[in-house]
Amino acid sequence: xxxxxxxxxxxxxxxxxxxxxxxxxxxxxxxxxxxxxxxxxxxxxxxxxxxxxxxxxxxxxxxxxxxxxxxx
Numbered sequence: 001x002x003x004x005x006x007x008x009x010x011x012x013x014x015x016x017x018x019x020x021x022x023x024x025x026x027x028x029x030x031x032x033x034x035x036x037x038x039x040x041x042x043x044x045x046x047x048x049x050x051x052x053x054x055x056x057x058x059x060x061x062x063x064x065x066x067x068x069x070x071x072x
Contacts, residue, residue: 001049006056018053021046 009017025046031037 001052003052003056006052011057011060014053014057018050018057021050021053025050 006014006017025043028037028043028046032040032043037043
């Protein structure tokens, strides 16, 4: 998933995407442990997607908090 696509989503959609991606990573880890995972690079890709989503969420949170402080 590209960062531009992530930035275009709302915060609620990002939270849902984060939960879905974490669930998918969990399932792939089980497949990897049992030797059934066809493409192990998916693990790295999902980890990077989770990091991107969390980064955008944190940026938005910091932006909201700095706007509240500026108004006060």
